[in-house]
Structure formats: C-alpha cells, structure tokens
Amino acid sequence: MNHRQRHRVRLLGVVSGPAAWMLAFLFVPYAVMFTYSFYSRQFPMMIPDFQFGNYLSLLTDPQYYKVLLRTLKISALVSILSVLLAYPLTYFIVFKIKSGRTRTFLYFAVIVPLWVSYLLRAYTWKTILGSEGVLNSFLIWIGVLDEPADLFLYSQFAMVIVLTYIYIPFLVMPVYTSLEKIPQNLVEASKDLGVRPFETFLKITLPLSVPGILAGMTFTFCLTMGDFVAPFLVGGPDGMMIANVVQVQFGTAFNWPLGSALSMVMLAIVLIIISASDKFERAGRLDLA
Amino acid sequence: MSNIVELNNLTRRFGTLTAVDNVNLTVSEGEFITLLGPSGCGKTTTLRMIGGFEFPDSGRVFLDGHDVTDLPPYDRPVNMVFQDYALFPHMSVADNVGYGLRIAGVTRADIAQRVKDALRMVDLESKAQNRPSQLSTGQKQRIALARALIRQPKVLLLDEPLSALDLKLREAMQVELKHLHQKLGITFVMVTHDQLEALVMSDRIVVMHDGALIQEGTPTELYEHPATPYVANFIGTSNLIIATVAETTADFIVGSFGNARLKASSNGSKPPQGNKITLCVRPEKVRLLADGQSVPDGFNVLNGRATEQFFHGNAARIAADIGADAPFLVDMQLGAALGKSQLPGEGMQVRLAIHPENVTVFVEGD
Amino acid sequence: MNTEAHTAAINLPTSARRSGPLQIGGRTLSDNAIAAAAACALAFLYVPILVLIVFSFNDNPVTTLPLRGFTLDWYVRALSNEDMLTAVWNSIFVASFAVTLCLLVGLPSAFAMDRYDFPGKSLFRRFALLPITLPGIITGIAMLNMFRAMGMELSLWTVILGHGTALTAVVITQIYARLQRFNRRLEEASSDLGAKPWQTFFYVTLPNIRSAIIGTSLLSFTLSFDEIPVTFFLTGRDNTLPMYIYSTIRRGITPEVNAIGTLIVVASLCLILFSIYLLYSEENE
Numbered sequence: 001m002n003h004r005q006r007h008r009v010r011l012l013g014v015v016s017g018p019a020a021w022m023l024a025f026l027f028v029p030y031a032v033m034f035t036y037s038f039y040s041r042q043f044p045m046m047i048p049d050f051q052f053g054n055y056l057s058l059l060t061d062p063q064y065y066k067v068l069l070r071t072l073k074i075s076a077l078v079s080i081l082s083v084l085l086a087y088p089l090t091y092f093i094v095f096k097i098k099s100g101r102t103r104t105f106l107y108f109a110v111i112v113p114l115w116v117s118y119l120l121r122a123y124t125w126k127t128i129l130g131s132e133g134v135l136n137s138f139l140i141w142i143g144v145l146d147e148p149a150d151l152f153l154y155s156q157f158a159m160v161i162v163l164t165y166i167y168i169p170f171l172v173m174p175v176y177t178s179l180e181k182i183p184q185n186l187v188e189a190s191k192d193l194g195v196r197p198f199e200t201f202l203k204i205t206l207p208l209s210v211p212g213i214l215a216g217m218t219f220t221f222c223l224t225m226g227d228f229v230a231p232f233l234v235g236g237p238d239g240m241m242i243a244n245v246v247q248v249q250f251g252t253a254f255n256w257p258l259g260s261a262l263s264m265v266m267l268a269i270v271l272i273i274i275s276a277s278d279k280f281e282r283a284g285r286l287d288l289a
Numbered sequence: 290m291s292n293i294v295e296l297n298n299l300t301r302r303f304g305t306l307t308a309v310d311n312v313n314l315t316v317s318e319g320e321f322i323t324l325l326g327p328s329g330c331g332k333t334t335t336l337r338m339i340g341g342f343e344f345p346d347s348g349r350v351f352l353d354g355h356d357v358t359d360l361p362p363y364d365r366p367v368n369m370v371f372q373d374y375a376l377f378p379h380m381s382v383a384d385n386v387g388y389g390l391r392i393a394g395v396t397r398a399d400i401a402q403r404v405k406d407a408l409r410m411v412d413l414e415s416k417a418q419n420r421p422s423q424l425s426t427g428q429k430q431r432i433a434l435a436r437a438l439i440r441q442p443k444v445l446l447l448d449e450p451l452s453a454l455d456l457k458l459r460e461a462m463q464v465e466l467k468h469l470h471q472k473l474g475i476t477f478v479m480v481t482h483d484q485l486e487a488l489v490m491s492d493r494i495v496v497m498h499d500g501a502l503i504q505e506g507t508p509t510e511l512y513e514h515p516a517t518p519y520v521a522n523f524i525g526t527s528n529l530i531i532a533t534v535a536e537t538t539a540d541f542i543v544g545s546f547g548n549a550r551l552k553a554s555s556n557g558s559k560p561p562q563g564n565k566i567t568l569c570v571r572p573e574k575v576r577l578l579a580d581g582q583s584v585p586d587g588f589n590v591l592n593g594r595a596t597e598q599f600f601h602g603n604a605a606r607i608a609a610d611i612g613a614d615a616p617f618l619v620d621m622q623l624g625a626a627l628g629k630s631q632l633p634g635e636g637m638q639v640r641l642a643i644h645p646e647n648v649t650v651f652v653e654g655d
Numbered sequence: 656m657n658t659e660a661h662t663a664a665i666n667l668p669t670s671a672r673r674s675g676p677l678q679i680g681g682r683t684l685s686d687n688a689i690a691a692a693a694a695c696a697l698a699f700l701y702v703p704i705l706v707l708i709v710f711s712f713n714d715n716p717v718t719t720l721p722l723r724g725f726t727l728d729w730y731v732r733a734l735s736n737e738d739m740l741t742a743v744w745n746s747i748f749v750a751s752f753a754v755t756l757c758l759l760v761g762l763p764s765a766f767a768m769d770r771y772d773f774p775g776k777s778l779f780r781r782f783a784l785l786p787i788t789l790p791g792i793i794t795g796i797a798m799l800n801m802f803r804a805m806g807m808e809l810s811l812w813t814v815i816l817g818h819g820t821a822l823t824a825v826v827i828t829q830i831y832a833r834l835q836r837f838n839r840r841l842e843e844a845s846s847d848l849g850a851k852p853w854q855t856f857f858y859v860t861l862p863n864i865r866s867a868i869i870g871t872s873l874l875s876f877t878l879s880f881d882e883i884p885v886t887f888f889l890t891g892r893d894n895t896l897p898m899y900i901y902s903t904i905r906r907g908i909t910p911e912v913n914a915i916g917t918l919i920v921v922a923s924l925c926l927i928l929f930s931i932y933l934l935y936s937e938e939n940e
Contacts, residue, residue, distance in 0.1 A: 002344075003361065006361070014763045014766055015771070018760050018761075018764040018779075025801075029794075029800060029801040030797050033796065033800045036804075085692075085696045088692035088696065092692070096690065108931070110700065116923045116927075117919050121704065121707075127710065127913075130718075132718070132719045133718060133719065134718065134719065134720055138720055169700070222788070225790060226790020227790065227792075228884070229884075233904065256803070260800060266790070270790065340847060362843070362846040363849045367847075368847055368848065373838075377841060377844070377845075379863055388850075392848060436844075436848070437847075
C-alpha cells in the first residue's frame, strides 16, 4: 500500500464517525423541522402536507408579527446598550491598565460570570427589581420613592436590563481582541503628528475596533432573538418574544407545524444577519499583519 | 563500496512550484555528503524524501539496494536529526533517547544500559533525568543526535543541525560531528546553507539551486573547479567579470572588459571571438604588487584604484575599481609579513597580479 | 448558555504582547471619565451575583433591604431538598455522558480539520460549528422534531444527545486551536524512531494535548450543567438542575434558590478557573 492509499484510509477513519454524527444530528433535525413547517394541523395531530399556511400566518396574524417586531426591537436595543456599556470598560482594561497581569485578571473578572448559570444571574434581577426587591427598598430607604414602584419588573424595560447585563461580557471579548490588535505605533504616530487624544480615538482606535464591535453585536442580536428565559422571568404579559411563542407551540398549543415554521423563520433571520455581518466585516477588513 | 542511498529522477512539486526537479544522486556507504544551497533550493525536501517524510511525485528512492519509495519513516533504516531537534517535551532526556528502543521492544534493562552509553558518547550523562526545556541549545542538539544514533541506523540524516548555534559553538560542533562520523563509520547526509560548514565537514558536496542539482564533488573539486558562476560565488567568494572573447590560442583564452584584458588558462573549449564569457578569479589568488615591484613571469596584471578596505582580524579584503561592473576583491593574510598599515588606502593606485591558471572561464549557458 | 462566545473567551488574546498602556496623554478628564464608566460597568456585572450570595445568608424569606440576620437555614433546606438533589444527580449524569459524546465526536473532527483536506471540508466545518452560532432554542426544537418523527420518547438520553450536539463544537474549537499550536515535527521524530501511527498518537500526540482535552472537558461539563434552551425541549420526566430551578422559579421566589444559586456559582467558578488554568498551562511549553 503506497502512501497515498495509507493517507486515504486514515482520512476515512478519522472523518467517517463525525460525518455520520453530523448527518444524523445536525442535518436530519433541520430537514425534519423544515418538512414539518409545511404540515397542516388538525388538533391534536398534524398531517403531512405541503402548504405555506404556517408561514403566512406569521405575516398576517398580528399576534405573531407583532411579537417578531418586538423581538427585533429588543434585540437591537440590547445590542446597542451592551456596546455602550462594554466599550468603555474594555477600552479601560486594554489601554489604561499598566500591568499585564492586572489586565488578564480584569479580563477574566469580566468573562468568568458568563459561565455561572445564566438562569440564576437572570433570576437575581427578579429579586432586585421586584416590588419588594432590593432596588425598590433601596430607593424607599434613601427617600426617592414613597412606595414601591411596579414598573421595574415584568416589563420590557426589565428584559432589556437583564439581557444587557447578560451580554456585556459577550461584547467585551471581541472588542478586547480588536483593541489589542491595534499596533501601538499607529496611535503613537498620531500623537506625534499632534492629533488630540479624542480625535485619535475617533479616527484610529474606534474604526479599528469596528470588527470586534460588529462581531459582538451580531452575536448579541442573534442570541437575544432566540431567548425565552428572560421574557419568562421578567417580561410580564407585554414581554413575550418570538422564542416564547415558539415555546408555546411545542407546549400547550401543540401546533408543531406552526412552531417549526416560526423556528425556520428565526433560523433564516439569524443566518441572514450572520452572513451580512461576515460580508460587512470582510469588506471593511484591514490587514494589520 | 556499495551505494547505500540512491535517488533516481526524484521530483516533488508543491502546487505550481517544483521543489525538487529530477534529482539523481548516489551516496556511497560511510560517506559524509552534504546537500548545499540557499533556502528554497530543494535540499531539505530531498532529505525528507530520503527519510520518508515526503513522498516524490515521480522517481524512486533506494536504501541499501531496496526500493523504499513508498515506505513510511518507521519502516526505513534511517534516522533524522531535525532542525529544531524535536525533542519530546513531556519526556525526560533519558526517555527521549530511549524512545526508539522502547518502540522496538528492547528490554528495560537493555534500554537503560544503551541510553547510558549513548549519553556518555555525547557527554551528557548528568542530564539524564532533566526535561528538554532545561537544556541549552547545544545540549539539545547532542541529545537529538544520541536519540537518532542509538538505533544504529544505516544512514543518519541531519537537517541544518548547527544553524541554531552561535558561531563558536558551531565551529566546535562541526569538528565534533566530523569526529563522530569517522568514529562510527556510518553514512551521514547533511543539509546546510552554510558553505563553510559544508567545506569543513563533508567528503562530498552536492550544490543545489531551484530544485536542481548543479554540481557535485569533493570540497576541493567544487572550490577549485566550479562548474558554473553560481557555484563559484556560492562556495567561497569569487570575482565574476563579464567579458568578451578577445582571442583564443591553444593554451589560453583572453577576455577583454573595459580597458583591461585577462588571460585564462584554456579549459579545452574554444569560444568564438566576440562571444560573452564570465571570468572568475578567487580573491585570495590575487597578488597585490608593491610600488616598483615587477610583474612575475606569465602573470596577468590589472591596474585599478582601491575603493574600500575590510578588516577581518587576521586577514584583510580590498575592493578595487578595475573598470569592470563590480568592485574587484582581493584577500590578503595579515601577520608578520604584511601589516594593516601597509595596505593601500582609499583612492590609491594598485597593481594586481593574477596567474592565468587562477582565472576560470565560464561560457554562456553555464 | 451560548457556547461560541464561551469558546472565544477561552482563546485569550495574549496580553503579554503589550508592555504598557498606550499613553495618549497624561491623566485627563477623559481618563477619569473612562475609569468611572468602567467601574460602573464592572459593578453592574457583579452586583447581581453579590445580591445572590448575600441574600442566601439573609434571615428573611423576602429578598428586601434592610438585611436582617445571618442564617444557614436556606442552605440546610436546599441541601435536604430531595427533588433538588435528584436534579443535581441527573445533571451530573447527563453532563458526564454528554462530555464523553463530545470527545468521541469532537476529537476526530478537530484532527480531521487540522490535518486533512477533503471534499466538503468547509461544509463539514460549518455544520460542526452550527450549534454555537445559532440560539439554542433552534437546535433544541430541531432535535425535538427529529425525535418526534422517530417516535422516540423524551428522557435524559435525549437530553444527553442534545447536549452532545450542542457542545461538540466547543471541543472542536478548543482542540483544533491546540493542535494548530502543536509541533508536527514531534510526530515526525516519533515516526522516524520507528513508531507506527497509533503509537505516535498515544505516546507523543495525546500527552501533549492532554491538558487541552481535560480543560475542554471541564468547560463542556460546566456548560452542560447550565444548559437551558436545548434541554428545555428535550426533557422528559427527569429534570436536570436548570430545569428544576426553572420550574421552582415559576412557582415563586424562595431564598432556597439563592442558596442553591450560590453553591452553583462557587462550584462553577472553581471548575472554570481550573479549566482555564489547564488550557493555558501548555502555552508555555
């Protein structure tokens, strides 16, 4: 057996297992979901069919498209707010901290909470924002409020707060990477030429960190779109997002075809945003190497 | 003496780049042969094809008479010392050296003894339990050697073994490797871009360029009788002068350039008058004539003006303008007979005497 | 939660490159403003966690200020809660099998991507990384549909398969990154010394990527423990810990949850820090 044959045998050995797995668990499920999205529903069953009714109801039924629009709005809000809060923090860590060790420590201080139970961290906001919660009792204690305010919890406001809270670290990471890559000599050259610090920031630092911002925002947007936990915890009646609607279809409403169709739409939106973001990033990419 | 390594029409391409172009080579048993050339000339790829780490697109590799072209490295009776030594970081020095024996199924006791002997051979017995990360570069290199030699291969392959060492250590290791070769009697195939190293250590040198074999021979042969201007300037230094044929006689070829003429001993070829040729003179074969000194019988004489002086400690190099495209270099030993102060200063007239035997002629196409 | 960002985080950019901060001027008003903004953001990040921890010891069934007394009551109750303990055990069970699955699929995938070129490689890569680019709910629902079509009942096993699918991408990214840093010459040397491919793999390759494997396993274990969206749709009668907490919270807030929460926070922190240590200890080899 010559080396080319040996190579091929080895390749087959290595790739066949994962390929089979991927076919079974990453391709088939989506194919099934795609198929189901065209089925019709006759309570409590669903019948094999090929009709676009499920997709149409998304466009025509306000119950659904309103929620979708709300979801897009909240995702956008969360992405923007997260950037606004994450950017100064990241900038501070990268540019204003002298010691490499402190910098690494702070970076991890920001990142580590990410791995600590999303559910719990989101849940604590319930306790903070509730009418008997920490925020209210604090405001009463310092005299700003006379009685607990109901508006903090169970509102879109609460959802945005919670989701922003969750996603700030997700934005720190790519922005950190982007800012770190900026060659020191670029900024120094700018300073040499007499450009004021703020202008240097606007003209050099900020543009060069755009890839990181873009990546982080895409992430945040896509993940927020698919979130059903935050609405469940703090959203209240007004706060349902598209993921909750999907959740219900597979739960009490038992409308699997509709649920599948809604999922496909979510999938499509996410994929479109990701590839748009990719193209955008590639178009504006600067080779700093 | 049998041929321990034979390469037949070896070719290896990477995409559109031909890294090794139809190379034919035979190596005799017990030889120390060096593949010499600049980066990218194909020498390392050729070496790796002998070791089994690359496979040729066409051509065959024979080791000790057997066709090993399709065999993987673990089935070939050769061992390699890698450029970065490739010592296993997660094993001790002793385990590194004994690795090959362990794979071969040698008993524990035997391994221990042979490892000890191998370490003694490279004078690093005390480091047996250290990790490779704790060794100096020179020590790592010796361990890599011990690891390769312990399996008693028929051929030892060395991929730029001394390139990571600093000058003094490199010179010491050149001598040590040569002694090792003489002591062990096995075939060494080395790859290097350092021509001095090749000259010092090798029985035979193979000069490569752009994937092709340009010339092979002993160090003396390559130095005294380079086949092309490329070889002439790659091995040692050469003055290369583009000239035209002024006349040819039975014994000489005369080339003219600028206002000067240079007579070269004929090499048998008779290039037609007016043809372009390259004249080649080694800097150390040029005699600097003192003021008033007469030109020795039969010697060429070139008149020029000294432009620069380079001090090499025990030697000096003068660059002179003799009317050719490039400065003409003259090397001289300094010492009791000639002191630095006696060298011609910048701008001074110089007369250079060269014997025709020390002028090599390359015709177009070399 | 979401795994792509997690894996990105693990690939820490080497801050060691920089020797010092960029001096854009002395300490100015803007410097102070930035520092203040940074401090606020950092506080914002940690306040909820502190609230969780503080109130788990607070002697008050309602989480409100001012604080009353110190008590370990909630911990006692949490730790004697049968349902919760079962849920913890289920999570451990699921995580262990899920991680094994991830390694079995992820290791060969990473090797395939690092060392071979084959037709369909970019498609392979895209599919492999798909679960971490999409919101978990989509993966969860897609797999639910498939199990339904197959007529398979939901149980801890479907959860395990779901986690395996979602988290394999974590293993692939981490191991692939480690393999890229691995010196291939070591394998050539091993081969040169007579070792057959499987011997080279076990004696040379594996020991050198061992800490990456362990680190990534710990990371995946932690992620599996906390997994919600995929689990939600694939859970049968037996709950994992997040599912248990989810249903508890639905019924109302009890400080018991704070106690459980604090325990989880501490345990996760330890596991994460340890796995980061492992994943970075080979940087300096």
